[in-house]
Amino acid sequence: MVIDLGVLDNHLGYFIRRIQVWVFQDFIRCLSPIDISPAQFSVLVIIGANEGLSQSELAATLGIERARLVRMLHQLDRRGLTERLPSSADGRRHALRLTRAGQTTLKQAKALAAQHETNLQPKLGADRYRLLLDALRDA
Amino acid sequence: MVIDLGVLDNHLGYFIRRIQVWVFQDFIRCLSPIDISPAQFSVLVIIGANEGLSQSELAATLGIERARLVRMLHQLDRRGLTERLPSSADGRRHALRLTRAGQTTLKQAKALAAQHETNLQPKLGADRYRLLLDALRDA
DNA sequence: CGAAAATTGTTGTCGAGGTCAACAATGCCG
DNA sequence: CGGCATTGTTGACCTCGACAACAATTTTCG
Numbered sequence: 001m002v003i004d005l006g007v008l009d010n011h012l013g014y015f016i017r018r019i020q021v022w023v024f025q026d027f028i029r030c031l032s033p034i035d036i037s038p039a040q041f042s043v044l045v046i047i048g049a050n051e052g053l054s055q056s057e058l059a060a061t062l063g064i065e066r067a068r069l070v071r072m073l074h075q076l077d078r079r080g081l082t083e084r085l086p087s088s089a090d091g092r093r094h095a096l097r098l099t100r101a102g103q104t105t106l107k108q109a110k111a112l113a114a115q116h117e118t119n120l121q122p123k124l125g126a127d128r129y130r131l132l133l134d135a136l137r138d139a
Numbered sequence: 140m141v142i143d144l145g146v147l148d149n150h151l152g153y154f155i156r157r158i159q160v161w162v163f164q165d166f167i168r169c170l171s172p173i174d175i176s177p178a179q180f181s182v183l184v185i186i187g188a189n190e191g192l193s194q195s196e197l198a199a200t201l202g203i204e205r206a207r208l209v210r211m212l213h214q215l216d217r218r219g220l221t222e223r224l225p226s227s228a229d230g231r232r233h234a235l236r237l238t239r240a241g242q243t244t245l246k247q248a249k250a251l252a253a254q255h256e257t258n259l260q261p262k263l264g265a266d267r268y269r270l271l272l273d274a275l276r277d278a
Numbered sequence: 279c280g281a282a283a284a285t286t287g288t289t290g291t292c293g294a295g296g297t298c299a300a301c302a303a304t305g306c307c308g
Numbered sequence: 309c310g311g312c313a314t315t316g317t318t319g320a321c322c323t324c325g326a327c328a329a330c331a332a333t334t335t336t337c338g
Binding site for chain 4: 160193194195205206208209210223229230231232233
Binding site for chain 1: 285286287288289290296
C-alpha cells in the first residue's frame with residue numbers, strides 16, 4: 001500500500017508540521033516525570049533567565065497571546081512554581097519570578113529537556129540535527 | 140527591552156514551533172480566498188493523488204486520528220468537495236474520491252499554495268529554504 | 279492641568295485539533 | 309461456526325489560538 005504524497009512533497013509546511021509533532025511528543029514523554037509541557041517549559045525558562053519581566057514582554061517573546069499566558073501563569077502559580085509581584089514603577093505590570101520550588105523544577109526540567117535534545121540527534125542524524133538548528137535559529 | 144532566550148536557544152523544538160506557526164499563518168492567509176485550511180489541503184491533495192483509498196489509509200498517511208478525519212470529511216462532503224463510495228471488495232471501507240467541484244477547488248488550492256510556497260523563499264532566504272526542505276523531506 | 283489614547287492584566291467565548299473509549303458492521307481465520 | 313481484527317463512526321474531554329470586552333493604570337497631548 002504505497003501512497004503518493006502528491007504536491008505535499010514540495011511543501012515545507014507539511015514536513016515542518018510532521019517533525020514538530022514528532023519532536024514535541026518526544027519532549028512530552030521525556031518531561032512526563034515532572035509533568036511540564038513544552039509551553040510551560042518555555043515560560044519557566046524565560047522567566048528564569050529574565051527575572052522581573054512583565055507578562056506582556058513574556059507573551060511577546062514567546063509569540064503567544066497575553067490572554068493565553070494569563071491562564072498558563074495561573075496554573076504555574078497554583079503549582080507554586082511562579083509568582084507575580086507588583087511592579088514598583090508601573091502599577092499595571094506584574095514582575096514575574098520563579099519561586100524556590102520553581103527554580104528546582106526548572107533545573108530538573110532543563111536536565112530532562114537536555115536528555116530529549118540528545119535523543120533527537122541520532123534520530124535525525126547528528127549532521128542534519130545541527131544543520132536544522134543553525135538554519136532555524138537564524139531564520 | 141532585550142530578553143534572553145536562555146536554554147531555549149539550544150532547543151530545536153522551540154525554533155521548529157516558531158517557524159511552523161509562521162508558515163501556517165502565511166498558508167492560511169494565501170488560501171483564505173477559498174477557505175481551505177492546511178489540514179483540509181493535505182486531505183484533498185492525498186485523495187486527489189490516490190483516488191479510491193480508504194479513510195484508514197488516509198489517516199495513517201497524514202498521521203491524524205481516524206476519528207478526526209471522519210469529521211473533516213464530513214465537512215468536505217457537506218461542501219460538495221469529496222464523496223465516499225462503497226468499496227466493492229470490502230464492505231467496511233469507503234473509497235474516497237474528489238467530486239468535480241473538489242477537483243476544481245483542489246486545482247485552485249494548489250495554485251494558491253504554490254504562491255505561498257514561493258513567498259517563503261525570500262523570507263527564509265532561497266538557499267535556506269531549499270536546505271530545510273531537503274533536510275526535512277529525508278528526515 | 280485634564281481629557282483622550284494607549285498599555286496591562288484579566289475574563290469570556292468561539293473554533294480547530296488531538297486523544298481516548300466505546301460501538302456496529304464487516305471481514306478474516308482457526 | 310465462533311472468536312478476533314479492521315473500519316468507520318460518535319461522544320466526551322482537553323489544549324490551544326483568536327477575538328472581544330473590560331477595569332485599572334499610565335502616557336500623551338491639547
